[in-house]
Amino acid sequence: MDFARLRTLRELSLRKTMAAVAEALLISPSAVSQQIAQLEDETGIELVERRGRGVRLTPAGQRLVDHAGRVIGILEEAKTDLAELKKTVAGELRVSAFPSVASSLIPRAIRAISVRFPDLETIFEELEPDDSLAALRAWQADVAIVDDLTASASLSETQVEMLHLLDDHLYVLLPPDHPLAERPHLTLPELATERWVLDTTSATYSAVIVRACRDAGYDPIINARCHSFEVVRAMVEAGCSISINPGLRGRDYIGTLRLKEIRPIITRRMFVAFRSGERRNPAVAQFVNELRNVAASMTAPH
Known part of the structure; x- marks a missing residue:
């Protein structure tokens, strides 16, 4: 049986639509459909x-x-074995991470490893944690950064190894003239009457915020749902809303806005993930080490 067609079928089982498979494999949807049809002809059974x-x-x-x-x-394990024997850091390494941590860690790690190992080509794709884990399982990514707030159901993956990178806290984002702007920290009940803007790029992350408010005794009054942090920031800057954002993102991108830690602290733990056994691959091992070095050098905002 043709290996490329088998891989296409496996992608289809994970991604559910021809269009999603086409995007992942960088081919046309008609080519995906054709490969599946050819595999069905080859096997003589409907797949x-x-x-x-x-x-x-x-x-x-x-x-x-x-x-x-x-x-x-088995083929990926063979590639890892050969890479381990060669002991060279070269070839292509595919990395994924979600936006707030990606902007803080990934550029520095890629820059550092490219200086040390110029024969290694690092390719980055921005993905939410669940999508990153799916990419690892589908061999579409080699290293992924995930967290325990938005991927908690998948952190026990037997196919995936996890190493702790760092902890981050969630912060309230306020306009500079907000009545609570001078407070050293805030509690969620104090924000019950505020209007909220949520970054809904990750449905899981926005659900975490809503659930935290409900645990504090109220449903947040949401007057904006956005698909980018730039719009969230603009809404808060204009005094239309408040928001909750990760500390890593807030440290670099809040401008004149005020960042206030929530009490009790809401922590998310971040991990670097890779397929089990693949830390033997020199490229994976070196990139994981670079990520851990970058993470160790970072401090949360206050």
Whole structure:
């Protein structure tokens, strides 16, 4: 059976639509459909059921995907073995991370490792934690940064190793003339009557904020939902809303706004993740070390 077609089928099992697979594999949706059709001709059995814009694997398709996963895993393990034997840091390394931590850690780590190992090509993709873990499982990423607030259901992955990088706190973001702007810290109940702007790029992250407010006894009054921190910041600067943001992001991008730590402190733990056993790969090992060095040099805002 053709290996490329098997990989396409496995991607389809993870991403559910031809368009998403095409984007991941950098081919056209029609090419994805054609590869699946050719694989069905090759095996002589229906592998997918098309439902509207999405697809679902048949039992035969799922069985074949399970076999494909083991084959791909063996090939990736072979690549790791050879890289370990060569003891050279070269080739291509695919890295993913979510926005707030990516802007703080990733550029510095990539710059440092490119100076030390010019033959290593590091390719970065911005992904939310759950998507990063999916990319690791699908061999679309080699190293990922995740956190325990938005990927808590997946941190026990047996296929993935995790190393703690650093802890970050969540902060209230206020306009400079807000009545609470001079307070050293704030509690969530004190914000019950405020209007909120949420960055909904990650539905899981915004759900964490809403749940924290509900635990404090109220539903937040949300007057804006945005898909970028730039719009969140603009809403707060104009005095339209307040927000809660990660300390790492706030340290670099708040401008004239006021950042106030929440009491009791809401902490998120961040981890660097990679497939089990792949720290033997010199490129993975060196990049993980660079990330840990960058993380150790960082301090949270006050």
